[in-house]
Amino acid sequence: MVRGALVPLRGGPVLDLRGPSELGERTGDVVRWLYLGSQDDVGYLAAVLSDDAAADSPTDSPTDVAAAGAGADRWALLRDVGAALSDRDAGLATMAVGLVAWHRSLAHCPRCGAGLLVEESGWLLRCPLDASAHYPRTDPAVIVALVDASDRLLLAHATQWSPLRFSTVAGFVEPGESAEQAVRREVAEETGVRVGAVAYLGSQPWPFPASLMLAFRAAAETTEVTADGVELSKARWFTRAELSGDVDAGRVTLPGRTSIARLMIEDWFGGTLPGE
Numbered sequence: 206m207v208r209g210a211l212v213p214l215r216g217g218p219v220l221d222l223r224g225p226s227e228l229g230e231r232t233g234d235v236v237r238w239l240y241l242g243s244q245d246d247v248g249y250l251a252a253v254l255s256d257d258a259a260a261d262s263p264t265d266s267p268t269d270v271a272a273a274g275a276g277a278d279r280w281a282l283l284r285d286v287g288a289a290l291s292d293r294d295a296g297l298a299t300m301a302v303g304l305v306a307w308h309r310s311l312a313h314c315p316r317c318g319a320g321l322l323v324e325e326s327g328w329l330l331r332c333p334l335d336a337s338a339h340y341p342r343t344d345p346a347v348i349v350a351l352v353d354a355s356d357r358l359l360l361a362h363a364t365q366w367s368p369l370r371f372s373t374v375a376g377f378v379e380p381g382e383s384a385e386q387a388v389r390r391e392v393a394e395e396t397g398v399r400v401g402a403v404a405y406l407g408s409q410p411w412p413f414p415a416s417l418m419l420a421f422r423a424a425a426e427t428t429e430v431t432a433d434g435v436e437l438s439k440a441r442w443f444t445r446a447e448l449s450g451d452v453d454a455g456r457v458t459l460p461g462r463t464s465i466a467r468l469m470i471e472d473w474f475g476g477t478l479p480g481e
């Protein structure tokens with residue numbers, strides 16, 4: 206079962222997976238079934254619950270995992286609990302949340318406005334009038350661990366974040382641009398730093414609502430930092446001692462453990478840093 210970016214849990218946490226006969230009174234709340242795949246002869250589906258059913262569940266604190274309805278199900282935001290889930294559960298939940306976000310965003314044909322019909326077990330939406338096919342979208346974004354010649358890491362504070370939060374620079378890839386070009390442009394636009402060598406680190410699906418985060422380590426050729434004041438209100442270099450000191454003292458909070466940003470920061474740091 207999926208409600209927006211909320212997924213149901215049992216203690217552990219593990220995903221609250223149920224057989225078709227175990228949905229009980231929830232059966233009437235299901236508005237759409239989406240096929241997620243199979244493993245070891247077990248098929249997995251996402252049951253998308255109606256907004257009304259979601260409103261009935263007293264859970265909507267972003268960080269609390271609260272009791273919902275009469276069943277034993279508890280709901281949590283995937284971005285809060287993703288790091289604690291098993292690989293299988295994290296994969297199922299990430300796919301389900303991303304697919305549901307797409308279904309919620311695309312009810313009508315962008316060409317003619319007709320209501321779209323579900324095909325391919327939820328992986329294709331088809332217009333009944335002009336037969337146009339619409340597939341789930343994924344928007345590539347780059348995220349950059351920018352390191353200077355003194356091995357300091359650049360972290361930035363985005364204007365919409367809570368006051369103490371710092372993370373790596375990130376931004377969407379634009380049409381006609383390679384991921385490496387996007388790294389150079391985003392860093393230059395947001396911080397004024399010129400980027401030299403760029404190396405790919407890895408990627409992470411980030412279905413809030415439809416991103417694929419492409420992670421890079423990049424070498425800074427300049428060190429003067431000017432936050433653009435639009436997307437970033439602050440950006441500064443950290444030595445390892447400065448970062449651990451600021452985190453220990455509560456002057457800086459880092460992105461959550463579900464995010465690749467946290468992995469990149471701790472990879473540079475060379476160990477685990479405190480905080481969720």
Ligand SMILES: [Zn+2]
Pocket residue numbers: 314315316317318319332333334335336337
């Ligand atoms: Zn159409």
